[in-house]
Amino acid sequence: MSRLDAGLSRRHLIGVGAGAAAAGLVAGAGGAYAAGLGHDDAIASAAVAAGSDQVVPFRGAHQAGIITPAQDRMHFVALDVVTKDPRELRELLMAWTGAAERMVAGAEAAPGGVIGGGPHKAPADTGEAFDLDASNLTITIGYGPALFDGRFGLAGRKPSPLRELPGFVGDDLDPARSGGDLCIQACANDPQVAVHAVRNLVRLGFGTVSVRWSQLGFGRTSATTRTQTTPRNLFGFKDGTANIRAEDTEALDRHVWVQPADVTGSAAWLAGGSYLVARRIRMHVEVWDRSTLQEQQDVIGRDKGEGAPLGQQSELDPVDFDAKGADGRPAIPMDAHVRLAHESRLGGIRILRRGYNFTDGSDGLGHLDAGLFFVAFMRDPHEQFVPMQRALAARDALSEYIEHTGSGLFACPPGLDDGDDWGRQLFG
Numbered sequence: 001m002s003r004l005d006a007g008l009s010r011r012h013l014i015g016v017g018a019g020a021a022a023a024g025l026v027a028g029a030g031g032a033y034a035a036g037l038g039h040d041d042a043i044a045s046a047a048v049a050a051g052s053d054q055v056v057p058f059r060g061a062h063q064a065g066i067i068t069p070a071q072d073r074m075h076f077v078a079l080d081v082v083t084k085d086p087r088e089l090r091e092l093l094m095a096w097t098g099a100a101e102r103m104v105a106g107a108e109a110a111p112g113g114v115i116g117g118g119p120h121k122a123p124a125d126t127g128e129a130f131d132l133d134a135s136n137l138t139i140t141i142g143y144g145p146a147l148f149d150g151r152f153g154l155a156g157r158k159p160s161p162l163r164e165l166p167g168f169v170g171d172d173l174d175p176a177r178s179g180g181d182l183c184i185q186a187c188a189n190d191p192q193v194a195v196h197a198v199r200n201l202v203r204l205g206f207g208t209v210s211v212r213w214s215q216l217g218f219g220r221t222s223a224t225t226r227t228q229t230t231p232r233n234l235f236g237f238k239d240g241t242a243n244i245r246a247e248d249t250e251a252l253d254r255h256v257w258v259q260p261a262d263v264t265g266s267a268a269w270l271a272g273g274s275y276l277v278a279r280r281i282r283m284h285v286e287v288w289d290r291s292t293l294q295e296q297q298d299v300i301g302r303d304k305g306e307g308a309p310l311g312q313q314s315e316l317d318p319v320d321f322d323a324k325g326a327d328g329r330p331a332i333p334m335d336a337h338v339r340l341a342h343e344s345r346l347g348g349i350r351i352l353r354r355g356y357n358f359t360d361g362s363d364g365l366g367h368l369d370a371g372l373f374f375v376a377f378m379r380d381p382h383e384q385f386v387p388m389q390r391a392l393a394a395r396d397a398l399s400e401y402i403e404h405t406g407s408g409l410f411a412c413p414p415g416l417d418d419g420d421d422w423g424r425q426l427f428g
């Protein structure tokens with residue numbers, strides 16, 4: 001049965017299906033709205049029609065797309081605000097909330113959608129996801145340090161950890177792939193759904209924001225729930241084994257969610273949110289592919305087949321940094337990636353990783369421009385990512401094979417209550 005037959009598509013939501021006609025849905029969730037249902041009813045109709053197993057709830061205590069089971073694909077975009085008028089920004093954030101809520105429910109970006117606006121208007125939805133289901137789409141928003149520089153009256157609402165990351169040894173950051181006033185992370189199991197979401201939000205923002213940089217990711221490189229299998233990165237290793245999982249609620253409160261006591265006064269809007277660090281990391285796959293299996297395993301500190309810590313048998317076996325190999329040397333070398341990134345070496349620091357593989361063509365010199373779009377969520381980037389990355393940059397054997405080419409830091413607000421929107425949440 002095709003997705004269309006199963007009735008899981010946006011087309012169904014605009015009234016082509018008999019069920020939709022019976023329910024009076026004439027133009028997707030917007031149609032339901034026009035047909036007299038309230039906003040929430042319209043969104044709920046869309047979610048039911050789209051099939052709940054495909055729909056990740058948009059509202060809740062935390063934003064979706066952080067501890068949501070990592071989807072297969074990602075489209076990440078960083079934007080700069082081009083208007084000088086705070087009201088325009090606030091209105092855009094409100095409009096984005098509505099469009100995002102519709103799209104994650106499997107509906108078109110706006111009432112009228114692809115064809116419902118008639119032949120004389122530009123369609124209110126660009127259409128490339130017209131026949132596709134919600135695909136577990138999540139849309140996560142974040143705000144960069146520069147947004148709070150005084151242009152929009154937000155300086156007093158800036159949380160203190162939201163300050164630029166320092167430079168790290170070996171960084172080769174491209175300003176055209178770094179920074180941004182805002183970010184949108186769209187993740188879905190269908191790449192076209194993720195791209196459609198970003199494209200329609202950017203379209204809504206024309207004249208208010210402009211795209212600064214963006215990144216497509218295929219192939220998740222993390223597991224964020226206990227039931228997810230561990231995927232592999234472009235070096236062929238299981239990645240995400242020791243990640244914080246959605247079930248680890250204590251660890252999430254300790255390492256991922258901004259706590260009320262962290263943000264007092266006018267920065268309190270961020271309580272329940274998280275900081276997102278993005279690093280575009282080029283992986284020199286050609287060099288890696290010429291190194292021996294033993295070298296590769298020593299660099300990571302785990303075996304390539306199972307993902308077991310060196311000296312152990314299975315992926316989930318505890319890491320033993322005191323274990324010795326047959327030669328009497330540490331089974332996990334002193335400069336192995338997992339040793340240096342492990343909480344036991346970093347005073348208990350952990351982060352939640354949610355990155356993706358990328359391949360952006362080639363570099364014109366016969367090499368793939370491929371790597372890891374590293375995305376991690378944490379409670380305080382300067383207390384967590386900075387010391388961790390400093391330790392890695394200084395000693396990590398992996399550094400010989402990778403290069404950080406882009407960087408971004410964003411504060412992701414908590415989830416929205418019913419009736420709330422991103423504009424009111426940020427501006428108060």
Ligand SMILES: C=CC1=C(C)c2cc3[nH]c(cc4nc(cc5[nH]c(cc1n2)c(C)c5CCC(=O)O)C(CCC(=O)O)=C4C)c(C)c3C=C
Pocket residue numbers: 233235237238239240241242243279281282283300302319337338341342343351371372374385388389392402
């Ligand atoms: C600053 C944080 C990190 C960066 C940057 C980073 C880059 C990076 N990592 C891999 C591959 C693997 N990383 C693994 C584990 C791991 N990595 C980090 C942090 C960063 N990685 C942490 C905190 C951990 C967990 C350490 C632990 O507690 O054991 C692994 C092993 C499997 C796993 O646990 O995920 C791999 C493989 C690459 C290729 C890369 C840059 C391109």
Ligand SMILES: [Fe+2]
Pocket residue numbers: 337341
């Ligand atoms: Fe890593």
